[in-house]
Amino acid sequence: MRIEQLDVVLRARSGWEAMELGTALVRRHARAIWAPCLLLGLPLFALVNALAWWADAFGLAWLLMWWLKPVFDRITLYVLSRGVFGDTPGTLQTLRAQRHWGGSGFWGYLGWRRFSPLRTLLLPANLLEGNPPAQQGARRRAIASDAFFHALLLTTVCMVFELVLVAGGIAAVFMFVPFELLSDSWRAALDMVREDTPAWALLGLNLAFWLAASLIGPFYTGAGFGLYLNRRTEMEAWDVEIAFRRLATRLQQAAPLLALVLVLGWPGGTLHAQEAAPHTAGAQAASELDALLGKDDAADDEADEDEVPLDHRNDPANTPEVIFADRSADTAGFRQAVQRAYEDPLQSPTRKVSRWQRTLDEALRKEKEKQDAASARGERSRAKGPLLPAQIAEWMLWGLVGILLVLLLVTAPRWLRWLRGSGGRRSAVAATVVEEAIVLPEVVPPDPAAQARTLWQQGRPRQALALLYRASVDSMSERAQINLPPGATEAQCLRASRRMPDPADRDLFARMVQVWQYAAYAGQLPSSEAFDTLAGTLLQQFRWRA
Template sequence: MRIDQLNVALRARSSWEAMELGTALARRQPRAAWGAWLLASAPLFLLFNALAWWHGDAFGWAWLLLWWCKPLFERVVLYVLSRDVFGEPVSAWQALRAQRGWGVSGFWGYLGWRRFSPVRNVCLPVNLLEGADASLRSLRRRAVLSAAAGPSMLLTLLCLGFEAVLVIGALSAIFLFVPVELLSDSWRAAWELVRQDTPAWAKFGLNGVFWLAASVIGPFHVGAGFGLYLNRRTQMEAWDVEISFRRLRERLQQAAPLLLLVVLFALPAAYAPVQAQDTAQDATAAADDEDSETEEASGEEAPALSPIDPDDTPVGIFGDAPVDTAGFRQAVQRAYEDPLQRPTRTVTEWKTREPEDEAERRQRERLKREADAGKSRELAGSAAKMVALAMEWGLWLLLGVLLLVLLLTARRWLPWLRGSGRRKAVSASAVTEDSITLPEVVPPDVATRARELWDRGLPRQALALLYRASVGTVVERSGVVLPPGATEAQVLRASRRMPDARDRELFGAIVRMWQYAAYGNRLPSRDAFAALADALQAQYRWPA
């Protein structure tokens, strides 16, 4: 892979920036990307829907098959984007024809067990563009997904959401052409059309809407996943650094002749000063030898001198002119030893001392501050002691009040503590369960029979008889057919259709009384039962 031919600015990006880069790549080649998708998907769409129309009722299978083949269309778009990013733009027809010779290694899994993978948008470039073996492909997918799995799954969910929005918007746009006064009827007719015997043309149109929505979002999905893939390769393999080094090498190669010329011209110039300096050093050494010979001849001992810069030597100063170097050297030495040439001085500074009263004042202020701080600490300690004492006395007072309350109420809790207290709770009377046996046909004198059952000690049977007769009246007056074994809630809902409010009120009363007795073992009093039976007999016109 020649990454120096990439026509995008490679750098380490965040996941969102990488997805934006991929969508920009798709927008840069709209004809090739969307044209390749349509050319690859339109024949399959027409074929599947034609077979479904011929079959009669298989449009759902047609949509499912088309959705299952989406990796085929994504493969074509990926080919367009991968060639464009290397500066080799292709048309839609060229991308479609190139699929015959493009590798299929590792692709068929996305039409099988990997079809439901939410990270297909990143793994598909790994399988199709790198061309590695199966074992290496698995390792590469794990490496790429180590930091891109979450953004890849989120990208898939976002694209599904956009497709759903496009489908719902397209279906809702149909009703924009319906007049407002006919809108409710149109909604009702559309619902009936969908719910009952949907015609073939409506199913074909719905599949077409699904296909168009997928065609609009599909290239963006592929491009964003390809951007994530490029970003992960840049992060793992430092493509941006490698490209920078390659460009630097190219610039150096272009400037190599110029650098060679500079080096060739700089070498003589750098060598000439070295020769001149060697010559000056040889002259200086010769002059020193001459001076030493002169001193030895005169019988004087030369004083110890510090190292002298060659530029300060007589040869460096006067050149080839004849100079008395021994006398000149002595004069220079005496000039260096002259104290007037290197003067030293002692500087004495006077500092004013603080007056005695100022020091005393500061001492008094410091002592005063310490005394004030001590008083503050004493006051704080005294306040803390007072608060602690008050809390202590408060706790003792609370304890005394608690003991007093316990002593005053001892006659209540002491027997209970000993286990011999008087129990006020009266044991509840045992509830006798009586089996409910009702006649198969409700007798005409329901109220009279119910009173007889109550007097015989069968209150639950009496209430059941009243409830059963009331249910029959509800069915008769509301016109609602109840299913067998209808619950009280179902019967109550049916009773709301009775036109008379008094009928609904009395039925609600008998339902509550029956539920209290049947499920809560709470029997009404004899007077309440008799009053309700009389009211039901008068309102529902039961014979006496």
């Protein structure tokens, strides 16, 4: 494995950051993960449910699918282990690899290790490292030593997420049930579960469990893979090894250039030997150099030639004749040109800058140093946080003041009148509200619409609506050819009204029940126009006597 080719930045992370890294990898390779999972999961789901239905154990199909979850964890781990190296596999490549990849250390997770809460952390150690069976136990203990808590918490959280998704899917079904039928629907659902659950309900429950596991499972495996990478980085210093490998690569690329520099700059090399002039030529060049530089005592220089090091002034190869290969070189003109070039002010542009600065006497300087040192110590002490308890106490005092102000505002009606001098006065006792009880008539009059209008005009709207509701129930029972039990609820009446053959009759009765419920239980009465319209519609539709 060439860790320098990793597509992620490796460093020592906390357990939470490592799990976030794993979920980020899952989001990056989402298509490569979920495509093979669904292609393998859909046929497997159909096969398991068909076998469970054939064996008359349809309710246990979700348990078998839950037991096979490590198979799909294996797919996610295969994609992530290649994706971190920049080689994301295709869907067919991932499915083909499941036949032979990681088989030696995998089957235990479908057996005795299935209930291990550390499966997502230890599965990469078995499938990716390829250790011998005798060393796998020690390797798993080393990896799980400092990541046990995070792996356990990850398993618990993902399990809770799956249960929440399943419960949310079941609750979403009841969101489409009308409110007035919700309680009866809950009761019917509970009775269906307790007595004999139909096959379609069990299939829907199995599908909800499988969809929740398919959604949360890759994130669970990815977070565990992030913990695994972090443990390998901590134990084996992968980040340091990657830095050294990249440094070695850069040095290998620069090795030819370094070798060339060493060859060219090595003292005593061949180039320096080739540049050395013969003895005779050197002596002649030295004499000419002395003539050019105006030295009178050439014999002394020759005597000390072996002791004085060569430089640009006494190097025999640095004469104009040797350089220009011409004995008649105009050295005087050359020297004048060089002198003029050195005298040019542009060659050494310098200027003198003067600043005036106030000088402090010794006493002021020492005082200023003391103030600077005191301010620096204060900043360091504030940075270290010794004032934190004082700040907490100050915040608590301000919070107490805020609570007292809120209490004073809330209790102001109690103590404010005492400050005004009106504490002895008592408020007048409110009159008792007498409300007429709603009583459904036992016998419906022959003209219920006219009697209801009379009650409405007398200021008894609830009694008028009760009369219309009672008459509508009798008409519904007659047309649906059903006998309602005494004390039947509105919901029972609505279910019985579905047997009326005319859709207009069913809609009108449902409208009457809704108006009656709003008036009886919510205290919301219709307007006079709405009441007259409803009474006239009931009179015409149910053919009451006027």
